[in-house]
Amino acid sequence: MTALLMLAMLISWSPKQALEQHLLANYPWDSIVVENISYDGRMPAEKPVNILVQRGPVGNGVFLFEFPDGTFKKVHARVEAKQQVVKTVRPLKRGSILKKDDLYVGEVDVRHLPKNAITNPEDALGKVLKRTVRADMVLSEGMIRERPTIKKGQKVRIIYERPGIRLIAPGLAREDGYRGKSIKVLSLWSKKVLVGLVKDSSTVSLTP
Incomplete structure (x- = not known):
């Protein structure tokens, strides 16, 4: 009977699976492979309550398994994560x-x-x-x-609204603009460059 088989009969948990489960639970990775796991002596019968990373965890890692009785076991393993x-x-x-x-x-x-x-x-x-x-x-x-809501050089409507007043003027975008963000526009009426907020793909609001 091999040593690994005898060890499997003595403990009801797998150090390899315990390490894989710990890493998957604590790191944002989709897949983890643990190989070449090794340690000195025998593992306790009970599962570890915590696993500490001494080196790694990816690559040739070194881990400390902490057990319910307060003892620790150092474990070496090759870890690949994707x-x-x-x-x-x-x-x-x-x-x-x-x-x-x-x-x-x-x-x-x-x-x-x-x-x-x-x-x-x-x-x-x-x-x-x-x-x-x-x-x-x-x-x-x-x-x-982000894709611009309004592109530089595009014709736009410039709107100014206050209670009882609504003015609409034609304009040109002086830069790319994004919904809810500031944009510089040229008023084709006043020939002035104004700053407003992009409302949609063709409208800039100057409303304070």
């Missing part, structure tokens, strides 16, 4: 508006994840690329921006 992220199907140019067939979801080793990687395709659809990207590139929040 996260599902949004990636590009093909090369895309700066200024491209992202569509469903431009994107797919794939797993990436968490050690190679860019900061603020996008994990939900819905968070990227309809957004505009701020830079050119290659195929199979992980998208991050810093690589995209």
Whole structure:
């Protein structure tokens, strides 16, 4: 009878499964694989009440299993963790508006994840690329921006409203504008540059 089989008969829990469950519960990763787990001596019969990370946890990790009686057991393990992220199907140019067939979801080793990687395709659809990207590139929040509600050079309606007064003038957007944000517009009546709020795809409000 092998030593591993004898050990399995002595304890009713798996150190490998305990470590995997702890990591999945405490880290925002989609999949975790624990391999090459090793430790000295025998494990207590009861499951650990806590697991502390001494090194890692990804890669060649070192962990401390804490047990109900206050004792600790040092455990070495190789840990691989992956996260599902949004990636590009093909090369895309700066200024491209992202569509469903431009994107797919794939797993990436968490050690190679860019900061603020996008994990939900819905968070990227309809957004505009701020830079050119290659195929199979992980998208991050810093690589995209909202699609402008009003584009620079677009004709707009400039509205000014107060109790008993409603004025509408034609204008031109001097910059890209986003719903609820400030935008500079040129009044075609006064030839002055004004600052208002974007209300919709063709309307800028000067109402205070």
